[in-house]
Amino acid sequence: MAYAPQDPVRAALWDGLVQAIGHQQWPIPEAMTLTPPPQEEQGDYATNAALLLARELRQPPMEIAQRLATALDRRSLGLASVEVAPPGFINLRLLPQTFTSALPGVLAKGEAYGQVDLGQGERINVEFVSANPTGDLHVGHARWAAVGDSLCNLLAFAGYDVTREYYINDAGRQIDLMADSLEARYRQLLGQSAEIPPDGYHGEDLRALAQELIDRQGDVLLAEDPHVRHDFFKAWGLQRKMAVIREDLEALGVHFDVWFSERSLYEGKEVEAALDQLRRRGALYEQDQAVWLRTTAYGDDKDRVVIKSDGSYTYFAPDIAYHRNKLERGYDRLIDIFGADHHGYVPRLRAAIAALGYDAQRLEVLIGQVVRLFQDGQEVKMSKRTGRLVTLRELTELVGKESARYFLTMRSINTALDFDLDLARTQSNANPVYYVQYAHARIASLLRQAEQSGETFHASQADWSLLGEGNALAVVKAVLTYPDVIAEAARARAPHRLNAYLYELAGVFHAFYNQNRILGQALPLTQARLGLSILVGQILRSGLRILGITAPEQM
C-alpha cells in the first residue's frame, strides 16, 4: 500500500501511525500496510510497519513494534488495545464507537460516498470493443463492452476525466471484403450465382442486410457501374452495420463518447503526417520495396512494415496515426482493451508511440482472455467463418442485461471466462446477480414498511453506537470499506473486485437483517438500524450503477 487508505476510520489510524513513526525520526516504509489481521481475535487492523522498518534500521522488529505501540495515541485514535505479535506485527483493536461514529459522515456524503480522488482529474481515454463493422458483435466483444464500460464508470468515480472511445475500422481491406460479401449475398438472393470472396464474411447478418436492401429498392443496383455499386455496398453496409452495433451495445447499457473513424485519419492526411513524423525522427527505412518502422529499437521482436511493397498501408500505419491523434487530443493516458488474440500487437504499438517521441508509459494495454459459453454442461463452440456464433445480442436477449453485465465483469480479465448460460438465466440463489439485487429490493421494501408504520428515518434520532457489535458491526465495517474498494479496483483496472465487494456487502447485510428486527424497536435502535440499511442501499445503488446493473425497488 503505497498510499493512505480512503476508509475514514482506517485513514485516521493510518495518519496516527505515520505520525508515530515520524516522531521516532523513522522513514515511512513504502510497502506499509494497514489491513485486517487473519484472525479476528487479533484485532481490527494490523500493520507490518515494524517488520519493514527492521530491515532499514537493522534493529529487531519486535523492539521497533514495541516502541511504535507505545507511541500510538490510543485515546485520540479510538483504540481499545494495541498488541505486538511475533515476528513484529502490531495489532490494533478499535473501540466499537470509533467505527460507528464515522457513519453520520458517510450518510452525509449521500450518493457521492465512495468517490475518491485517485485520478486527480487526469484525462484518460479508454478505447474498447472497436470491432470491425463486418459482422455481428459476439460474446467476446460483449465482455470488453461490459468490462470497458464498467471500468470507465469506475475510473470516473475514482476521479479521472474519462472518455469512452470506439475506433471504427471503416477503411482498408476488411471493409472492402464486407462490401464484396454483401454484394455476393445480394446477388445470391436475386437468383444470381455469386461467391463470397475467400476471406470474406459468411455471417447471416450480411444476408439479412442484403435482403433488407432488396426489400427497399429491389435489384436496381445490378445495373449500376461496378465501382459505384461497390462504393454503395461499402457505404451503406457500413452505415447499417454500425447502427446495429450501436443498438446492440445500447442494449447492454454501453455508451461511447467518441466514435472515431479510421477513414477520417486518411481524409485529414494524418496517416501521412504520422509517418512523416516517424521519418523525421529516423525511425523508418525502406527495404524490399516496403517501408518499415524500426520497432526493434523500442523492444519489439522484429521491425514492422507500415507501407507495403504495393504502396498501400498496413493496418498498423493508420493505427499509429490514431494513437498519435489520441495523444494530441490531450489525454494524459490511453487505455486500450484488447482480446488475447491481439496481444502480440502490443509491443509494436508501444514502440510506435515511443518512436513518435511520446512516453510509451502513457499507453496502457489491458489484455483480456476469451469467453467460453456453456449450455447444458457443454461448451458452445463459436466460429466466425461458418457464421455460427453466439452474438452479443443473443446473449443479452437470452440472459438479460443485468445478468449479462454481472457475469461478464465478475472475473479478472486475465482469466478465461466460463459463461454458464443456464446459471445466468436462473432466478435462484445460485445466481449472484439476484443475491445482490435482492438485498437492495429488500432494503427498499423495508423502507416502504417503515414509512407505513410511521418509523421514517431521521438521522438525528439514531444512536449509531448501538451498531457496535455482532452482525451490525460487520455491516458497518463493510460500509466503511467502500471507498478503498473503489480506489483499489480503479488502480488495478479491475472492475471485478467491485462485483466481489457488492456480493460481500449484500451477504453481511442479509445476515444482519436476518438476525436483527429493525422496525418496532426502541426509537434510537430502530433509527440506527434503519440508517445502516439506508447506507447499504446507497452503496449497492452506487456500485451497481458502476457495473451498469439496475438496483430494483422490488423483484
Added chain:
RNA sequence: GCGCCCGUGGCUCAGCUGGACAGAGCGUCUGACUACGGAUCAGAAGGUCGGGGGUUCGAAUCCCUCCGGGCGCACCA
C-alpha cells in the same frame, strides 16, 4: 521454438507491487421464521495453492526449471 495468460477443495473462481494457521460461491450434508420479502440465514465436511529448486524473518504471491491448458508469433486486421 519464442512471447503473453492461466493451473488454488468435486465444479467455477478470489487473493498475486510477499506478511501471521489459504477465502468465496455452486454442489454435498445438518439446521432456522404463524412479525420487516426463505431469491434469506446458521452450521458441517472438503485444499501440503500443478511438480521441483531458489530468494526472504516470512512465498499462493518474487526468481529459475519442468509439466499441463489457452492465445499469439504476416507486406491480415
